[in-house]
Amino acid sequence: MRSPLPRRLGWYLLFGTGAALMLFPFLWSVASSFEPAGSVLDKPRLIPRHPSLDGYRTFLSALPFWRLLANSMGLALCSTVLQLVTSSMAAYAFARLEFPGRRVIFGIYLATMMMPLQVLVVPLFVEMKQFDLVDTYAAVLAPTIASAFGVFLLRQAIVAVPRELDEAAVMDGAGHLRIFATVILPLIRPALATFAVFAFMASWNSFLWPLVIIRSPEFMTLPLGLSNLHGQYTTEWNVVMAGTVLSVLPIILLYLAAQKYVVQSTALTGLK
Amino acid sequence: MTVRRYARQAAALIVAVGTLAACAKGSITKNNDAGGATTTLHYFTFSAAPDHLKDLDKIVQAFEAQNPKIKVTVESAPFADYFTKLQTAFAGGTAPDTFELDYQDFVSYSSSGSLLDLSGPAGKDGSYQSSVYEPTSLSAFQAAGKQYAMPESFSTVVLLYNKKLFDAAGVAYPTADWTWADESAAAAKLTGKGVFGDYQPVSFFEFYKALDQAGGSFFNADKTKATFNSPAGVKAAQWLLSKPGITMPTLAQIGGTPDYDTNLFKTNKLAMWHNGIWQFATLKDKSDWDVVVEPGDTQKASAVFQNAVAASKTTTHPDASWKWLKFLTSSTVMAQTRVDTSWELPPLADAGVLKNYLAQSPPANRQAVFDSLKAQALTPVIAQQQKMQDILDKAFQGASKGTDLQKLLDDTAAKVDALLK
Structure with a gap:
């Protein structure tokens, strides 16, 4: 049964306003990126009075955009793949293997999520220095390889898989590796996809750790490049916005491709 | 099925290639010392980004031409994030040899004892004349009678x-x-x-x-x-x-x-x-x-508002660091480059090197910019x-x-x- 028209219109209006409010900052940055130099701060305007590609031109000449994009993309892909492997394996162990101290260890895993990165930066940096890895891709990746959040998310998914399926596989002579690869993994694919989106976005947006550990310009990621556009006293906002729009595009494409899983993940975890 | 296998192989390939490339050092941190005779100095800056990196390059090249045994590698970060990086580098024991500081951070870094007293290497340098700097700017970067940084630029x-x-x-x-x-x-x-x-x-x-x-x-x-x-x-x-x-x-x-x-x-x-x-x-x-x-x-x-350049107390090249800091704050190449590119000006006592700046107009009375340096409210x-x-x-x-x-x-x-x- 459909609700009466006036009420439906009311809801549309409410949600429409909400959506417009959410969308405004993004539209503003898109609009600002087409402003000519120097006129961004006048007033928020959704349609630039004198549209120009100055911002994009300056941005592309100021930064090696393709190199930054390749760095960000490569690091995000590696980080995502590695996290999927480590997290799903650890999750399997926590969900299916009985070993002493399982709960305590899992608790400690979860507790590490409470630790903000800011606290860890200096110890991590010193550790990387001991390994002689400062200013390498490996150092950017290393702290992201294992994810407590991933282990938690995937463990929940594996726990939901009926044990009878494992037992049937055991009857057929399958070991843990085979059960993991052929029974469990295919069944938790939605959770894997969800986590992949999370991991990718986290790596794509990460700023503080790469900022600290990367020193050579050729290793810079997109967020680092963007922050380099701010001067000590002034900032050319149209250039920053042009860069922001360009760096958001890949994420938007990813989102469109994986929309279903992102919505699902938000529903599953209550995070965004 | 084959599509998925390709995807899997591609992922494996990315990871493999990534791991191989991952441990290589970047241009700034890899060991550039060719045969031991050359000293590589590390300089960390915030004021060059985003518009003046090429201008800084020009100054570096002129310095290296004059000092063939010293190489300077430049690392740049935006002002807002610069001190996060600098602090971590100090805490992690990888402080740059030479780096930039604004006045406020100069006060905290000099009082925490992180800076090299430049009076030492300056005393050994026969060609150094403190009189080229505006005296009030020079003394702004002294603490307890020691010169901990050289004034570099001002507004x-x-x-x-x-x-x-x-x-x-x-x-x-x-x-x-x-x-x-x-x-x-x-x-x-x-x-x-x-x-x-x-x-x-x-x-x-x-x-x-x-x-x-x-x-x-x-x-x-x-x-x-x-x-x-x-x-x-x-x-x-x-x-x-x-x-x-x-x-x-x-x-x-x-x-x-x-x-x-x-x-x-x-x-x-x-x-x-x-x-x-x-x-x-x-x-x-x-x-x-x-x-x-x-x-x-x-x-x-x-x-x-002044920026200065300093050397870290832990640098293994105090004399080379001094040479670079002196060049960076007082050379004609630097002054010329800064004026030509509308970069911030150096607080030099003899405004003569900056005559191209004074000749520009408006405003006609650019001399007031240098006169305002003479009595500073810190x-x-x-x-x-x-x-x-x-x-x-x-x-x-x-x-x-x-x-x-x-x-x-x-x-x-x-x-x-x-x-x-």
Whole structure:
């Protein structure tokens, strides 16, 4: 049964306003990126009075955009793949293997999520220095390889898989590796996809750790490049916005491709 | 099925290639020392990004040509993130040999003992003449008699004025001898018919400067007590608060409108404007305006924002570091490059090397920029800097001409004292 028209219109209006409010900052940055130099701060305007590609031109000449994009993309892909492997394996162990101290260890895993990165930066940096890895891709990746959040998310998914399926596989002579690869993994694919989106976005947006550990310009990621556009006293906002729009595009494409899983993940975890 | 297998293989390939490439060092950190005879110096900067990286390169190349045995690798970070990186590098034991500091951070780094005393290597350098630097700028970067950094670049605050409005009101142009009284009198005559006579924000940054101009001091000598609630402090606060709503727009009018003052000045609705020399670029297409050193009260004092370069105490190349810092702050190549590219100017005593800058116009009286360096009001710096600035800004926001200023400053000083404990 459909609700009466006036009420439906009311809801549309409410949600429409909400959506417009959410969308405004993004539209503003898109609009600002087409402003000519120097006129961004006048007033928020959704349609630039004198549209120009100055911002994009300056941005592309100021930064090696393709190199930054390749760095960000490569690091995000590696980080995502590695996290999927480590997290799903650890999750399997926590969900299916009985070993002493399982709960305590899992608790400690979860507790590490409470630790903000800011606290860890200096110890991590010193550790990387001991390994002689400062200013390498490996150092950017290393702290992201294992994810407590991933282990938690995937463990929940594996726990939901009926044990009878494992037992049937055991009857057929399958070991843990085979059960993991052929029974469990295919069944938790939605959770894997969800986590992949999370991991990718986290790596794509990460700023503080790469900022600290990367020193050579050729290793810079997109967020680092963007922050380099701010001067000590002034900032050319149209250039920053042009860069922001360009760096958001890949994420938007990813989102469109994986929309279903992102919505699902938000529903599953209550995070965004 | 095959698609998925390809995807899996591709993923494996990415990871494999990634892992191989991952451990390679970057251009800045890989060992460039070719055969031991060359010294590689690391220089960390914030002021070159985003517009002057190529100009800095030019200075580096000129230095390396002069010193074939020293190579300089430049690492750059934006100002907002620079100190996060620098702090981590210090904590992790990988401090750069040489690096940039603004005045406030200079105070904290020099007092924590992280900086190399440059007097040592400078004493061994026969060609060094301290007289090339503006003496007040050089002494700003000394602590306990030691030279911990070399002044590199500066911006000052001056009084900008609109000649047309002065002509129209029949008021004589400001001169370097003006005092607050002259400025007030002129502002009163210039205000009216949609024109404001004066514009000076009421804030921490304006207050410590006005305090200095009135002959007061912000702290006592050993920085254990705030002393700005002195008669000079009251006078300074009175001076700042005598303007809003009378010869300048009210604070409510100014509100949060960005560039409110810039637009007033650009559209000939503001006669006198206290602002920094960075506005020269904004006003380059406007005619009929000039600048003078800010009027003082009992003495002259100008707000100066300075960057300096320092070497870390742990550097293994103190002498090479000194050579580079000296070149970076005093060479002709540097001065020329900075003037040519409208980069911030170096505080050199002999403005002759900067004659191309002085020859530019508007404003015609660019000499005032260098004159304003001669009496500097240094920013009061404490560990909890931001809190202190907020306390003062907030106090002034609530104040107006009729406020009991002695009481306001007493209360504010007590709050600042609490931060010093």
